[in-house]
Amino acid sequence: MMKERELLIRFKEYKPEELTPEDKSLVNIAIDSASNAYAPYSQFRVGSAVLLSNGLVVKGNNQENAAYPSGLCAERVAMFYANANYPESSITAIAVVVVDSEGNVIEQNISPCGSCRQALAESEMRFKKPIKVLLASKKSVLIFNSIEDLLPLSFNQGDLGLSK
Ligand code: THU
Numbered sequence: 001m002m003k004e005r006e007l008l009i010r011f012k013e014y015k016p017e018e019l020t021p022e023d024k025s026l027v028n029i030a031i032d033s034a035s036n037a038y039a040p041y042s043q044f045r046v047g048s049a050v051l052l053s054n055g056l057v058v059k060g061n062n063q064e065n066a067a068y069p070s071g072l073c074a075e076r077v078a079m080f081y082a083n084a085n086y087p088e089s090s091i092t093a094i095a096v097v098v099v100d101s102e103g104n105v106i107e108q109n110i111s112p113c114g115s116c117r118q119a120l121a122e123s124e125m126r127f128k129k130p131i132k133v134l135l136a137s138k139k140s141v142l143i144f145n146s147i148e149d150l151l152p153l154s155f156n157q158g159d160l161g162l163s164k
Helices: 021-034 074-085 114-127
Strands: 012-014 045-052 057-061 091-099 132-136 141-144
Touching: 021 045, 021 057, 021 074, 021 091, 021 132, 021 141, 045 074, 057 074, 074 091, 074 114, 091 114
Parallel strands: 091 132
Antiparallel strands: 012 141, 045 057, 045 091, 132 141
16 A cells, blocks of 8 residues: 655754854854865855764865866865774764855855765764754754754665665
């Protein structure tokens, strides 16, 4: 028999001042890092900060190129650097922000692109540890407990887990 299935995605919305000191610090590092974005083509300066299980924080920002597809998003810059240099450490959390030309966080909530979600999902599966995702704007910070909530039913060459 055909079954209609539903996916429920829960996330929390905080005001920036409601964040824990740890989360606030990660968001602030992402904001700081966004100023180093190389975004002459889009003028969209994205910053990311990855907290590793070893306690270190790795910064990323988008790096564009005149051959557009050769550039890379802030999330993957940080994540790949982290995995390249600390291969034993899982990613505990990632914060993502966009800043304007003055370095101020923009009003809109932004969200990682599909390719970054896929890459983050791979990291979650590789280390079998959920990655907390913090998406910060000027007015609010959205917190997801796992990248699975941003990319449900992701491709992983395995069972989708719908038999439950
Ligand atoms: N970008 C990111 O860095 N992260 C995202 O999640 C989405 C898009 C970058 C890519 C490009 O340099 C610019 O933002 C505009 O798309």
